[in-house]
Amino acid sequence: MAFHEVRFPANLSFGAVGGPERRTEIVAMASGFEERNTPWAHARRRYDAGMGLRSMDDLAAVVAFFEARAGQLHGFRWKDWSDYKSCLPSAAPAFADQVIAVGDGQRRVFQLIKAYRSGETVYDRPISKPVAGTVRAGVGGDEKFPDAQYTVDHRRGRITFHQPPETGAEVTAGFEFDVPVRFDMDRIAVSVASFQAGQVPDIPVIEVRV
Structure with missing residues (x-):
């Protein structure tokens, strides 16, 4: 198809x-x-x-x-x-909305996900069709900048950083999809x-x- x-x-x-x-x-x-x-x-x-x-x-x-x-x-x-949205309906997407991975010092490509939480249960939904111009990303609590520090594959929902996030650093993202x-x-x-x-x-x- x-x-x-x-x-x-x-x-x-x-x-x-x-x-x-x-x-x-x-x-x-x-x-x-x-x-x-x-x-x-x-x-x-x-x-x-x-x-x-x-x-x-x-x-x-x-x-x-x-x-x-x-x-x-x-x-x-x-x-x-x-x-x-990666956030509540009343809010605007921010780079820290969703924790999508934890860096290992080698991996550069990360799939966008949205977490649905209820009590102690969490369901991670893969997001494959982000809306162009809405994706924001961060590493270790610091926002990164598109093109200069990462690129977005809007057809598959993947972020590729130019440099791999350091080990233990949370990789975060916000977006519309x-x-x-x-x-x-x-x-x-x-x-x-x-x-x-x-x-x-x-x-x-x-x-x-x-």
Whole structure:
């Protein structure tokens, strides 16, 4: 599958409904106890792009975007308005938002991650599609500067420092990010009359692994 580094119109994804999905396999024992396992290390997000449409012009924009992606064939970027920053929704990304690694004096390339904490449990989500111009990075509590001290691979979500961070130094980052997705169908069915009457089409979008 090819991936197009283009974002679904953000003004249309603003009204979309969706979020993370997990897959849990549950086996009920004869004793009444359960065994629960999951084949997924990471959640997969689903959205309904049809919920953000407000006018015929919006619908035309989605159809054009759908045709350019050839339906399910090509992936694209999606802005999840409920979760698109390394920090709290009310804050601006800062270089110390997320601890993404600890330096060992040799490694120079680091994957962006976002940590989700609840109690003592932490889930680290890999971030593969940071938004250009939003990534900030630091080492050992000091902010570093893009181009002069590091570069960002916006297609894979990786930071490469020109010099390896010293042993024991925390490598941190702040950023905005998109979700890599594709359309989850090869057709859009809509009636102009029903759309104008308030019935929006179902346009499912699903996260892809990249």
